[in-house]
Amino acid sequence: MKKLFFNLFLASMLSFGLVSCGGGNAEQNNQQDTVAAAPVEFDVLATYLESNGNYINSDAAPSFMEAEQVYKQLDSNILVIDIRTPKDFAAGHIKGAVNLKMSELLDYSKANDLSKYSKVVMSCYTGQTASYATVIMRMLGHNNFYTLKWGMSAWSKNVAKEKWLKNTSNKYAQQLDTAFMPKPAKGNYPELTTGLTDPKEILEARASEILLYGFNDANIKIEDLMANPSEYFIVNYWPENLYKKGHLPGAMQYTPKKSLGRDADLSTLPTDKTILVYCHTGQQAAYAAAYLNVMGYNAKILLYGANGFMYDVLKKDAEYGNFFNDKLIKNYPVETSEYKAPEGGEEVKSGC
Numbered sequence: 001m002k003k004l005f006f007n008l009f010l011a012s013m014l015s016f017g018l019v020s021c022g023g024g025n026a027e028q029n030n031q032q033d034t035v036a037a038a039p040v041e042f043d044v045l046a047t048y049l050e051s052n053g054n055y056i057n058s059d060a061a062p063s064f065m066e067a068e069q070v071y072k073q074l075d076s077n078i079l080v081i082d083i084r085t086p087k088d089f090a091a092g093h094i095k096g097a098v099n100l101k102m103s104e105l106l107d108y109s110k111a112n113d114l115s116k117y118s119k120v121v122m123s124c125y126t127g128q129t130a131s132y133a134t135v136i137m138r139m140l141g142h143n144n145f146y147t148l149k150w151g152m153s154a155w156s157k158n159v160a161k162e163k164w165l166k167n168t169s170n171k172y173a174q175q176l177d178t179a180f181m182p183k184p185a186k187g188n189y190p191e192l193t194t195g196l197t198d199p200k201e202i203l204e205a206r207a208s209e210i211l212l213y214g215f216n217d218a219n220i221k222i223e224d225l226m227a228n229p230s231e232y233f234i235v236n237y238w239p240e241n242l243y244k245k246g247h248l249p250g251a252m253q254y255t256p257k258k259s260l261g262r263d264a265d266l267s268t269l270p271t272d273k274t275i276l277v278y279c280h281t282g283q284q285a286a287y288a289a290a291y292l293n294v295m296g297y298n299a300k301i302l303l304y305g306a307n308g309f310m311y312d313v314l315k316k317d318a319e320y321g322n323f324f325n326d327k328l329i330k331n332y333p334v335e336t337s338e339y340k341a342p343e344g345g346e347e348v349k350s351g352c
Helices: 002-034 041-050 067-072 086-091 102-111 128-139 157-162 199-213 222-227 283-294 311-316
Strands: 078-082 119-123 145-148 232-236 274-278 299-302
Touching: 041 199, 102 128, 102 199, 119 128, 128 145, 128 199, 128 283, 199 283, 274 283, 283 299
Parallel strands: 078 119, 119 145, 232 274, 274 299
Antiparallel strands: none
């Protein structure tokens, strides 16, 4: 009798346990079904930027100021931020300019009310580094940021002699291709992994990383590209009519102010290969590359753009425009200041 009672008791407990476990799993599964998947960070960021001006694809980009415009407005409500090395800054800079590293821009913008200036002008050696920084600050909502076009090369003949005038070339003008290269099929977007969900926080995290990373590793020279062209996905960042006249072999045409949108050609760019963007001067390409890097791509610019490999072609055909020449050098006055070398040795020299 006792054995029968024990067996009945055991059976009832097992039955209760199975029911209890089954009910718990069902409840857990239901809870899992009701939890929405976390939004993809890229989509969150892209949607935010597109709904807040879509700067890189807007008429506002690129935001340049000519040297003459800056010079005439120096006594008005503008701020010049010079991101050259402290040594070169001390040797000669625009009146009232502030010298910062690119990595310091974000903290500086938080510590100072930059909205009080009508314009904040980014200055470097050639306009390429400044362009790279300007677009990132624009993406962050600083709509009063501009690039000094051609950089200090347009302001000072000494800088121009060491930078733009030394780096124009025709060395690959005879290797241009006129064949049309079709874009790849649309694919995936990059995966962002900041761990954040708020679009502003995602943007700031990405911008901070790219500014810290700097510009020196975000560019290559034409010789390096031509030595290993297969390593890069080459983007010709010109209007289509100019692309048809001749472009670097293997380059695919992407239209400025249009192609880098999700509703256009953004998803045709690879997420597993370095994207090399070139334009006429390297300045507009720097805008595009910085934008793409913030969005999670691996993008670089071709230094000096077409000025560095087909200079005479640009000069002879008025439809191209955008070539550096002596007339652009205004040789305006500069201020000098005391230079103090950093502790531990000389600072790293910036190329552009």
